[in-house]
Each structure stands twice: as structure tokens, then as C-alpha cells.
Amino acid sequence: MDIENILKKYSKDKSYLLEIMHDAKESKENRSLDLNDLKVISKYLNINLSAAYGAATFYSAFSLKLQAKYIIRVCSSTVCHIKKSYDILLFLKSLLNCDDDNLSKDGLFAVSEVGCLGLCDISPSMMINNQVYGNLDENSIKRIVEELKNGSNGT
């Protein structure tokens, strides 16, 4: 869905700003917003571009930088920290040959470390786009990544 069609779902109520940004992000292959999206959205909601830009840069779910088809969020908070989430993060980065911006060499994955995902019962955990994964170890991570690369798990 392009941005114009997304806007049609919403009235011009300012409280829809994040909802629209969520939908816009989901509709993009690389899951990032660009300045043009923000211009169109802010015009529609009748707010300043700076307000839309401010929101888009506050919530870490949104990014104006190039992201990837698969956004991997590795939980790093208390419980997962105890369960060695940092090792998981390092393993993922090396498995995917991530560069300094945490983008994988093939451009398919963007890896980040995030606050508690509320998956403490299956720690260590991560999310890839909207899918959750728990009780991770090196083997399960390899398998998950392989599956995504082969396109057998479209999330």
C-alpha cells in the first residue's frame, strides 16, 4: 500500500500520527520512513513537518536511515542479560557479517539491541519484524536465519 492509500484509512486526527507511521513503515520493503513520507503525513494531519520529524526520530521503532527487509531486535535487558544476550548479539553480527551500521553484508538484515521485549519467560529472546523467537542458542539462530534467507518464513 502506498502512503496515499494508508492515509485514506485515517481521519485527520493528530493522534493517528504514530499509527500512520507504523503502517507506512510496514508497507516499505526496507521498513524505514523517508522525508517525503513525513511531508505527506504532516500535510495530511495539518501539523508541522518538524513535529512529524520529531516523533519519527524519538521512537526507536522508526528510522529515517536505510533499514532492511528483516529487522532483528535482540533483547538486552535484565533477564536476557543474565541469560547472555550479549553473546547472542555478537554471534548474530558475525553470522550475518554486519558492518558498522549493523546492516548485514547481503543487505537483508538490520540488527539492533533493544530494551526488554517482555519475553522473559522464553529468554534469551529476539524479534524479527513482528515475529518472536525465544530460548535462543547458536543452533536455533542459524536455523532461523537460514529459513529467512531461503524465504520459507515470510513475516
Place this chain on the structure above:
Amino acid sequence: MEATAHKSLKEPIIITTYQTQCLEDYIDNGGYETLKNVLTKYKPNEIIEQIKASELLGRGGAAFPTGIKWNFTAQIKADHKFVICNADEGEPGTFKDRWILEHKPHSLIEAISICAYSVGGDKGYIYIRGEYAESINRVRKALKEAYDNGFLGENILESGFSFNIELRRGDGSYVCGEETALIESIEGKRAFPRFKPPFPGIKGLWGYPTVINNVETLANIVPIIKNGADWFKNYGTKQSSGTKLYSVSGSVNKSGVIEANLGVTLKELLDAAQGMKNNKVFKCALIGGASGGFVYKNELDLPLSYETLKEAGKTLGSGAVLFLSEDDNGESLLKNILTFFKHESCGKCVPCREGYPKLIAMYEAFLENRIKAENIMKLADVMFKTSLCALGQSAKMPLETYFKS
């Protein structure tokens, strides 16, 4: 997700199902009967009196009496009033609201509607963190079912009462769970906490009186109205009535949500979690999430209620219980906590924004024996006294309780 009622509970209040309740299941189990009774047989202030009498305390962390909160808003005359369900659950180690959102979404819709009727609210919002994709799906579906069947919208159950609830998604911000930051976020802004007072109950969303309650708080409303305040007070301790959903995790055999009486002991929770993993020795537990405190071996029999933990200089907070064994590294956990707060600081006020990086540097110096714990505590204390919201105040408790070990 594993969710169980503790064996000492004759009848759980919240964990009454093991599957997601769709509208049909919910109605089969008496769902929306309470709303119907409320709308047709009770005056708004009678409902508020019931909630006050139950002495229900907010389950979002601050333990403010819910009936008193509702009463503030009910007393004010205004063109609009709002009710918000805070489903931004972000306190590290806490996952109990997720269970409620995924299993009993209709109980929240019913409770929000009852709250709106009691305080004169005309619109409700359920604000869910975007990471909770499954919760969002379930709540969205439940809202549609409620609208399609006349439990929301115009003239609900032909009572003359009309009310709407909308869903909003956050994502990737811990401070957003702070009530005024959440309100800013619904308004489409960066989630900077507001100066309080005025409190949201007086001046909240778009400047109108707004009741904002945690998911678990709301999950208690229908049972209280249905069974009465006295029934509710059979649960828990004298000063902390009801049950609590404890989010139990860490180096135990069985992590999960456990519903138990407020006042259950740490030892009882550890037993319910089937003991420490690999028969390791219990070292301590972090109670209340990252902003909570450490509890040690000599306190295994301490009842986990709001008043007992407060007396012990700790907090129950969100009810997160992270068990650590002798092999877990408390030192690095503490650094993880400070780093989390530094990352989540919104930057609006100086003590928190500048304090956390400094605290981390001092903590590193402490680990190298270059400074004393009391130096760190001085800064944590200044942050506690001068930060605008509780995020900046949060370092004090974990640091203090860690150093006292």
C-alpha cells in the same frame, strides 16, 4: 506463555482461563453481564464507592488507590473526559500485562467502559507497545467483536450510554509508559513527561480530565463489581488487597506469570517456579524490575506486598521477580540496568540526562576500587530528588539495595 494460579489461591481472580477468550467464550463465562448491570442498575458514584471500598491499588508500579483516582476525575465538570489503558508494559522483567492482553482482551474493554460510565468519560484508548504484535492483534479483534455486537459504540446494550475505544501503538520507548509521556504520545508528540501537577485526572489528554490505569488494575474491575469489595478483600494482606500477577523469571526451572495473594513470600514463589535451575544456590532476586531492588537470602520469608516491601526500603513495583543464582553476575546486571536507564532517558531534564552517563562512569570506577559506593549514592540521591519523572529517580533503589548486600 506459562501462567498459573498459586496453589494457595482457592479461586484465581485473573488467571481464570488458559485460552484466548473470544467474544463467545467471554460471554459464556458471564462476560459483559457486569457492564449491563452497571449501566442499568447502578449510579456512577455507586461504582466508584465499590472500587474505593475494595482498596484496589494501581498495579502499574506506583500503587495509587484506583477508586480515589477515578473519583478525582468524576468530580470535575468538563466537555470531554478520557479513559486510557496503559498497555505499554516496558519495565524490564515484566510480562504479566501481555498475558492479560493476549488472553482476556474483552475483560479490558468491559472494565474501560465501566470506568468511563463511572467518571463520565466519552472516549477510551488502549495504548499498546508496538513490540507486542500478538497483543495488538488480539485486542484489535476483540474491539471489532465488541463493536459488531453492540458492546461498544452508540447506545450500548440499549442503555442510552455511548462509548468508543480506539487502539494506539507505541514502540521502542520505555519512558512512554509514564502516564503523561503516554498522553503526549497519543497526541502525536515525542514522549516527554509533563510536569505534575496538574495530574492527568485533572488535566490529561488534550487538556481534559483523563483516567489512566494499568492493564492489570483494569483486569480487577469486573471481578470486584461482580463479587463485591468484601470478597476482593479476602485476598491479599490488610493494606494490599487482592492478588498480584508476579512475572517470575531468571535462573529458575519454570519461568512464567504466577497469580498469588499479595503477601506471598519469595520462597513460595521460588517453589512455584520449581526451584533454582540445575540445583544452583539462590543468591538474590531483583524485585520490581530495573527500577526495583535486590532481596537476599535472609529475606526469603518476606511477604511480597506493597507495605512490607516499602517498610524494608524496597518496592513491589510492577511485580517482576528475577531470580539470580550464585553463578549469575550481579555486578554486570547493575551496569546493564544503569545503561538501560541512560538509553531510555528522554533528555528533557538535566539530572537524568547528565546523571546516568556520570553514574555509569562512577560505577566503573567503583568496580576498579577507585571510588567508594557512597560517592555514587550521593549522585543517585541528587537525581532522585531533582529528576522530573520517576525514570531519573530509578537508579537509587537498585544501587542502594545492591550495595547493602
